[in-house]
Amino acid sequence: MRKVNILKPVLVSNIERARENRKVFDKMNSLVINIISSPGAGKTSLIQRVVEQFKKRYKILIIEGDIKGQIDSGRLSKLGVDVIQINTVTECHLDAFMTAQVLPQIKKKYDLILIENVGNLVCPAEFEIGEDYKLAILSTPEGDDKPLKYPLLFHLAKVVVINKCDLLSHVDFKLKRAQDGIKNENPKAMIFEISAKTGRGLANFYKFLEKELNAKKKKAKS
């Protein structure tokens, strides 16, 4: 029988590239979270809180996706953790190839890699980048109907953080309606109700994250 070598195409698909990224993250046993929300829903504020809570015990890297500028990475680098900036220029989302481009800049092992995607509920959900899971943030001023209107993200996100709960009495947002909308898309979604501003509800979220980080450590040892 003649053996035919099938050459791997140079241009791989996004999903293939995401799997390659995943291998790099797996070698470090990093927990990688792809954080997605509308503009201004609180991605940077949540990251800031998580970094403050965990930076003494875990090595943390932030990959910061923005169309333009370095406003958020400037804000985050003050916390004393490593931040890598990706400017997507005209693209409204991060994809696996953009993420791959910054991998050579990762010189250390990190326990936790937080990737802040571009502020957008649509396209960021469509592109895997090598993450363990997607975390969606829904802020209360946006309205409780967003899971119905942007279903793909809420279908795919393992974790949904409802942020700006300090504004609940000032905005038209019913927690029950939002939860039902999320559960309708993804019955297994973990939902946390928080205020990154006041700290409300964060203890529960930290407990969950700590468990995830420990699970990774256990896996690394086995």
Place this chain on the structure above:
Amino acid sequence: MRKVNILKPVLVSNIERARENRKVFDKMNSLVINIISSPGAGKTSLIQRVVEQFKKRYKILIIEGDIKGQIDSGRLSKLGVDVIQINTVTECHLDAFMTAQVLPQIKKKYDLILIENVGNLVCPAEFEIGEDYKLAILSTPEGDDKPLKYPLLFHLAKVVVINKCDLLSHVDFKLKRAQDGIKNENPKAMIFEISAKTGRGLANFYKFLEKELNAKKKKAKS
């Protein structure tokens, strides 16, 4: 000399298609506004206010862009004006071709056509659809740094409405900083500070819109 007929390609560009749409709108002397914002910033609420204010004196059509569903068009059709729904399915923005597809459904002349784009600050700004101008909405809970982070929209929008000003005392949003950010991208931008919820600042915006509508009417007569 031999004459060579160059056939017009079937697939025209978005900008060419937008110009064709424009011709249809011009025949009706319609004022066409492409309304763009983040999810939940108040596009539907602003449209609702404008319809209530102007529907007795002007013929209004709403073209409603959503990934999925008819939540907003349901809400708006209760106001007794015509609403055409476009579901973009996987696309994160309206383009001139999607808009062209619904033009045959327009059977009357309208003075004002309000097009509610998909909730997204990025791609909707990149596609002209035949509008007179883009109107961007920035809501206060999103933060005053958005013009710096999503510059194209604020560069292109003739009108910027800062919405949810009723929440100003509860959120970290400096009007001056937002105005400076907008003016930096577009020194000629008209900026209105409103609350679609309480009605604050709407009188000024209505006055502006009335002027625009009258200018169209004058043009029609001349």
